[in-house]
Amino acid sequence: MSDDGTDGGADLGVLRHKRDATRYRILVEIAERQPAVSQREIADAIGITAQAVSEHLGDLVEGGFVDREGRGRYRVTKEGVDWLISRTDELSEYLEHVTSDVLGDVEVETALADGPVQEGDRVALSMRDGALHARSVVDGDVGDATAGSDGDTDGADDADGATAVAVTSAESGRDVGVAEFDGVVDYELGxxxxxxxxxxxxxxxxxxxxxxxxxxxxxxxxxxxxxxxxxxxxxxxxxxxxxxxxxxxxxxxxxxxxxxxxxxxxxxxxxxxxxxxxxxxxxxxxxxxxxxx
CATH class of the missing domain: 3.40.1010 (Cobalt-precorrin-4 Transmethylase; domain 1)
Structure with a gap:
């Protein structure tokens, strides 16, 4: 039931084709309200005209995805349910991709600045006193950078410390946003x-x-x-x-x-x-x- 009259194609036909996206929402509204279905209520719910809903309903009935049981009475068929499930699964997979692969890559954590940090600095990370600390890396020397302002290196790995990029600026002792992590912060659990x-x-x-x-x-x-x-x-x-x-x-x-x-x-x-x-x-x-x- 895609633009080319087939089953919608691979992957995200619902997001790729406006018509499929509209029909998806109409089918959901029918399934929720059936059998008494008001085209005006559907139109208001999804933000299109009642005339557009009527045209889509005609196509859905013709395609075997909806049964018309009388004036203002519609019901989603087994084929319509199967189509909804398949497209919902696609959307779930896409949401998982966005959450883990896309948003995960831009996730911002908060750390305490050990010394002044400027936005864009590469910072070394350490865990001390139960809080994540960040210190600007000088000449790529991660080991020195993971030491606190008092010289305390507790929780830091002088050889392979974790680093990130500062996405905000901060004075020493203030909160600073960090992202684009590289490596793992090395510390012992309590x-x-x-x-x-x-x-x-x-x-x-x-x-x-x-x-x-x-x-x-x-x-x-x-x-x-x-x-x-x-x-x-x-x-x-x-x-x-x-x-x-x-x-x-x-x-x-x-x-x-x-x-x-x-x-x-x-x-x-x-x-x-x-x-x-x-x-x-x-x-x-x-x-x-x-x-x-």
Missing amino acids: AVTAVPVPAVRDGGSGAVDPDRLRTLVDDADLVVAAGTESMAALGRLDREPDVRFGTTDAVREAAMRGLDVVLVVVASQLSAHAEGLRETAVGYEVVDASHEP
Whole structure:
């Protein structure tokens, strides 16, 4: 049912031929409204005249894609459904191509500028403190460029660092857009240490040894509290958690960005966090910080 009277040709006939695109939309509207179909409603929905809808309907009926069951009553035939499905599959494939191959190539990420960056600069990328950093490459020396402004090269690969192109300008410490990535940012995933706290009816925060908990918390990049009993346990250390809400996603995201996390969690919520972590490559362990018997 293309312009040449065939089945539409290969690939994207619906997008390539205006007539096929219009008929596609008309068939969708009929399928949605059948059997009582108002040509005026179809015309308004797709932005053409009622006369044009009438002409297309005549061709669709003649081609066997639509049955006319009386005045204002139409139904899409099996042939019409098959044609819709085939063209919808083509559109889905095209959308996948645009999303992955086209938009993926121009995807822009945000980084923190280590030193001044000008639009168009080639920048070296590193992951530090859970954030992506970008530094302008000087004379192609990626290794030097991946060091932070304080000389810290944590997370950077002096030999084969990842690079990108700055699509905005930024002063040191400001956000900068980067795209056209080359290579992979080399950094280690963080680890998660989960410290269960009993529910209040089972002893609550009082069952946790403050000294054992403090030892774990002091070594963490990020401390997360899930549940009121966990807040109370940290309160005994005069330690405010870094994260209290949305903890399942926060723990996973922080560890994926290289941060070591201590999750102080009410025992009943531990399984939900563990399930979320099992979907990633992040390692975790459960540590008992209760009082020694």
